[in-house]
Amino acid sequence: xxxxxISLILDGLLNSLTLYNILMMLIGLALGVFFGALPGLSATTxxxxxxxxxxxxxxxxxxxxLGAVYAGALYGGNISxxxxxxxxxxxxxxxxxxxxxxxxxxRSKEALLYGLYASAFGGLVSAFILLFLTPVxxxxxxxxxxxxxxxxxxxGLSTVSGVTxxxxxxxxxxxxxxxxVSSIGxxxxxxxxxxxxxxxxxxxxxGLVPLVLGTMALPRVFEVFDQMKKQDEYFLKSNVRKWFLKxxxxxxxxxxxxxxxxxxxxxxxxxxxxxxxxxxxSYNESKxxxxxxxxxxxxxxxxxxxxxxxxxxxxxxDLVLTLSVGVPGSAACAVMLGALIMKGIQPGPLLxxxxxxxxxxxxxxxxxVNLLIFLVGHLYVQMGSYILKTPxxxxxxxxxxxxxxxxxxxxxxxxxxxxxxxxxxxAYLLIKLDFPIAPFLLAIxxxxxxxxxxxxxxxxxxxxxxxxxxxxVFDAILILSVLTFALPVLLQKRKRASG
Amino acid sequence: MFADRIVGVILxxxxxxxxxxxxxxTFEASIFPSFFLVLLIVLSSLLVIKPSGSKLxxxxxxxxxxxxxxxxxxxxxxxxxxxxISTLFYLFIxxxxxxxxxxxxxxxxTSCLTILLYFIFARYLHVNLP
Numbered sequence: 212x213x214x215x216x217i218s219l220i221l222d223g224l225l226n227s228l229t230l231y232n233i234l235m236m237l238i239g240l241a242l243g244v245f246f247g248a249l250p251g252l253s254a255t256t257x258x259x260x261x262x263x264x265x266x267x268x269x270x271x272x273x274x275x276x277l278g279a280v281y282a283g284a285l286y287g288g289n290i291s292x293x294x295x296x297x298x299x300x301x302x303x304x305x306x307x308x309x310x311x312x313x314x315x316x317x318r319s320k321e322a323l324l325y326g327l328y329a330s331a332f333g334g335l336v337s338a339f340i341l342l343f344l345t346p347v348x349x350x351x352x353x354x355x356x357x358x359x360x361x362x363x364x365x366x367g368l369s370t371v372s373g374v375t376x377x378x379x380x381x382x383x384x385x386x387x388x389x390x391x392v393s394s395i396g397x398x399x400x401x402x403x404x405x406x407x408x409x410x411x412x413x414x415x416x417x418g419l420v421p422l423v424l425g426t427m428a429l430p431r432v433f434e435v436f437d438q439m440k441k442q443d444e445y446f447l448k449s450n451v452r453k454w455f456l457k458x459x460x461x462x463x464x465x466x467x468x469x470x471x472x473x474x475x476x477x478x479x480x481x482x483x484x485x486x487x488x489x490x491x492x493s494y495n496e497s498k499x500x501x502x503x504x505x506x507x508x509x510x511x512x513x514x515x516x517x518x519x520x521x522x523x524x525x526x527x528x529d530l531v532l533t534l535s536v537g538v539p540g541s542a543a544c545a546v547m548l549g550a551l552i553m554k555g556i557q558p559g560p561l562l563x564x565x566x567x568x569x570x571x572x573x574x575x576x577x578x579x580v581n582l583l584i585f586l587v588g589h590l591y592v593q594m595g596s597y598i599l600k601t602p603x604x605x606x607x608x609x610x611x612x613x614x615x616x617x618x619x620x621x622x623x624x625x626x627x628x629x630x631x632x633x634x635x636x637x638a639y640l641l642i643k644l645d646f647p648i649a650p651f652l653l654a655i656x657x658x659x660x661x662x663x664x665x666x667x668x669x670x671x672x673x674x675x676x677x678x679x680x681x682x683x684v685f686d687a688i689l690i691l692s693v694l695t696f697a698l699p700v701l702l703q704k705r706k707r708a709s710g
Numbered sequence: 711m712f713a714d715r716i717v718g719v720i721l722x723x724x725x726x727x728x729x730x731x732x733x734x735x736t737f738e739a740s741i742f743p744s745f746f747l748v749l750l751i752v753l754s755s756l757l758v759i760k761p762s763g764s765k766l767x768x769x770x771x772x773x774x775x776x777x778x779x780x781x782x783x784x785x786x787x788x789x790x791x792x793x794x795i796s797t798l799f800y801l802f803i804x805x806x807x808x809x810x811x812x813x814x815x816x817x818x819x820t821s822c823l824t825i826l827l828y829f830i831f832a833r834y835l836h837v838n839l840p
Contacts, residue, residue, distance in 0.1 A: 608808070625789060632781065662742045
């Protein structure tokens with residue numbers, strides 16, 4: 212490492228440790244955990260709502276605050292996932308598989324502690340990835356053109372195979388529906404209005420926020436309505452006092468911790484394949500390689516660890532891509548990108564050259580954010596149990612109202628809410644029929660990226676598609692995509708053949 | 711297995727309709743969606759031919775439909791009587807109908823939540839609620 216880098220790291224560390232910045236991180240964290248724990252409000256919505264506030268703050272403070280919201284929301288997502296079986300954020304979906312059964316068995320605090328330790332560990336991995344990989348990828352990114360970004364987007368799409376679950380056909384159908392939905396509106400080339408049918412709102416396409424809320428949060432609300440009568444048999448009372456996990460309890464799962472962190476980190480770097488994809492892939496892998504996979508889904512702490520470590524570990528990769536290439540690694544990162552641009556800073560390869568101190572302050576601050584999560588999180592674990600006392604009948608309508616506001620803010624009229632409700636009903640019925648919903652999200656984020664960059668690349672090379680393959684970075688990412696797509700399928704096949 | 715077939719047929723019909731609506735579009739504008747629409751028709755056909763055994767079952771279909779009707783009413787009322795009044799009514803009725811019968815609790819929860827949300831979003835975050 213060069214001397215200049217070390218001095219930048221030290222500068223960043225000192226900068227991020229000022230009282231003001233720590234305060235910003237704590238506020239961001241508290242808001243993030245709050246947004247994350249509320250189903251329907253995700254890291255993305257939380258960050259989007261904070262944008263107007265950060266406008267008045269200094270650059271470093273606002274970046275740290277947004278980063279803290281992101282990390283906090285991912286941690287907060289597991290609180291409602293474990294306590295209510297409703298993932299606070301889409302990324303916490305697999306956490307519900309084992310976390311919620313643990314709560315029903317009266318082991319909620321144990322589950323929450325595993326979630327906390329896993330989140331903090333994954334978050335630290337993220338922070339170090341961000342610190343060391345951003346400069347490296349930034350150098351690469353200088354050579355990125357439209358074909359490379361196209362390949363990156365295809366890589367993101369290839370993670371679909373890891374999240375389809377049992378039924379690959381249904382997963383593919385959902386992904387293709389997402390790609391078609393993403394093409395609604397004015398086409399990037401030629402300006403033709405596709406699938407608009409005279410509705411002016413559709414010209415700009417469907418908003419991401421209403422679609423995310425509709426497909427991720429509303430199905431849960433409907434499920435709560437559907438199961439309302441069963442409240443009494445829902446939870447077992449938890450009287451266990453538990454403040455910490457013993458080292459033995461953690462060390463027994465070290466393989467899962469490490470493996471999930473690696474999966475999370477790699478998936479994080481693939482564009483759009485953010486925390487939600489990482490957690491599902493990691494959960495599937497952990498279940499696949501486990502000695503007793505049948506204990507998954509019945510309250511195995513390993514499932515909580517796999518999901519939570521991976522989703523927090525993916526944040527680093529997400530942010531690396533956002534900061535060093537200027538391509539948002541996830542919907543939440545798109546908001547981060549917006550914040551940077553609002554401040555007059557162009558994210559991308561030149562970020563480290565133009566504002567190195569701010570960048571390193573953010574990198575070091577992100578390490579501190581995750582240490583703070585670990586410290587403050589113990590308090591949340593103790594407070595969390597009070598949520599269990601809220602009757603489901605109150606929870607369902609309340610969540611719906613909060614989601615509606617979220618969707619409303621997207622376009623500032625009721626169109627967003629209508630889109631959310633329609634998407635919600637369709638998603639709910641499809642989920643009931645065992646269609647996985649994660650591929651849809653992946654597709655609506657990546658669809659426009661794929662189409663626009665394909666045409667840019669097409670015109671750039673004068674329509675010579677073969678010349679794409681003469682670009683080494685394009686080839687490398689393409690090979691990575693094929694591997695990402697094929698690996699989960701092959702592992703599944705091998706398992707079936709041997710078992 | 712019936713349900714899967716219905717989904718497949720609906721998807722094929724919608725795709726065909728959308729494909730038709732692209733008639734007259736330029737090649738650049740239509741190739742991307744057309745490709746995926748054709749792919750969706752192929753995949754849906756596979757689903758119709760080889761459906762899995764998924765079934766559509768509900769625990770409390772009546773409650774679900776009533777709540778859904780309430781949501782539609784809320785959506786209808788929002789632009790007409792404003793966020794605060796419609797949310798107050800919606801939350802109160804929805805919570806009451808879901809079987810939570812403690813009047814006082816309900817009124818307190820409903821009003822606190824509505825006012826809290828109003829202040830967070832309308833006042834603090836400057837969202838123009840209806």
